Amino acid sequence: MDIAITIPAMKKPDELKLVKVSVARERLEQDILRAAKKLFAQRGFGGVSLDHIAREVGASKQNLLYYFPSKEELYRRVLHGVLDVWLSYMDALSQRPDDPERAIREYIAGKLRFSREHPDDSRVYANEVVSGAPLFSAEIAERVIPALQADVAIFNRWAEQGLCRPVDGRHLMILLWASTQVYADWASQIGLVLGKSELEAEDFQAAENLIVDMVLRTVLVQIPSAAHQGVAR
Amino acid sequence: MDIAITIPAMKKPDELKLVKVSVARERLEQDILRAAKKLFAQRGFGGVSLDHIAREVGASKQNLLYYFPSKEELYRRVLHGVLDVWLSYMDALSQRPDDPERAIREYIAGKLRFSREHPDDSRVYANEVVSGAPLFSAEIAERVIPALQADVAIFNRWAEQGLCRPVDGRHLMILLWASTQVYADWASQIGLVLGKSELEAEDFQAAENLIVDMVLRTVLVQIPSAAHQGVAR
DNA sequence: GTCTATAGCCCGATAGAC
């Protein structure tokens, strides 16, 4: 299909049609992936049938199997996309290698934005990890762990430079993942806790204030004056 | 079956048999519940078949349906037991209403012990909540939320008495749940992070040190001298 | 209580017409 796009100018009618078809095909494929993500997020791999997904996008399951060779392959494609999004929110620390406070603030804000903007991605990831990551541990080991180790190394360097107190960077990162992702994965329970059916901007802000405050108090040598604003009620 | 047990003395042979049968029945029922918990924890409700569970305990699925009227009823029974265990690890705050530091230390230690001793319970709970708690939101609302509100009230009272700084108790409890349960629910990923296939006592100790240190630094008016031991590496 | 047998349904996947 690419060839229709790379032709420089003066597309003939059937070439235009080729492009249009290709775009429509691309669109349906994306719709399927989005619907699959939503359902896998809710019920996990085993709890979803191709029929469910097909009905969600208004197609037949046979049509769905025309775009994806099998249910497992569709799931893998979803997981791959989820990991892309997950990792894209994880590079805040390396962006500000000389300013621990701002780096930490932006890392936490970014991870909470991920929970807010991509809750289904977060839940698909959570479902897969709770299951022991049977189809995905290799990709996690290759893509997630190096990113984490880079972040841990940054903490260690800050500690050496006297910019922050020595902490166990691995457990700190685990705590940051857990306490930010929970606002996507456990949204239903947090809604019960806060007495509302859906989390709002102010809830994410309150979470951000608390987490930032706790982490800065723990890792910074000097507690910033602004830190206490985070725990006001 | 109870009647066989309540007979005071001199059991005749067939009464003895009744007791024995009853015990065996009870035992198989517990075995089924344990196997079901393990498998539901791994794959969620939709990802497990009665055949899987039956094979795990060495019975037939028809036999399994003799003890439990349906798959969903079996799942509910598992969930109910999980919640019993979960709640039993949640009362540390009210046990020491006058000593915030010890109460917090014991609450965190208790929740981490739950993750360590009952990882399958934790994962079943996580699976259900990620799915939006379709079968369980009522029981969570009735049993979990009141327990949480009691804990939040304790924090508020401590703040009024000047025993600790004012924090948003609801988000603090969410953070404590998230950062302790993650050591059960995400064990596979944490294993990758720490470079070992199974978490050991020292890993849970390191987690406890970090979480206790962070929370005490955040909520206590005076940071205890022992707090910094938690972040040593 | 445990067994065999089976009903009735939904599943993933394929074949072939158009």
Place this chain on the structure above:
DNA sequence: GTCTATCGGGCTATAGAC
């Protein structure tokens, strides 16, 4: 690319012999 038709198998649950 989308449709109808269908295969083979696994699923929950029930019936009935022993």
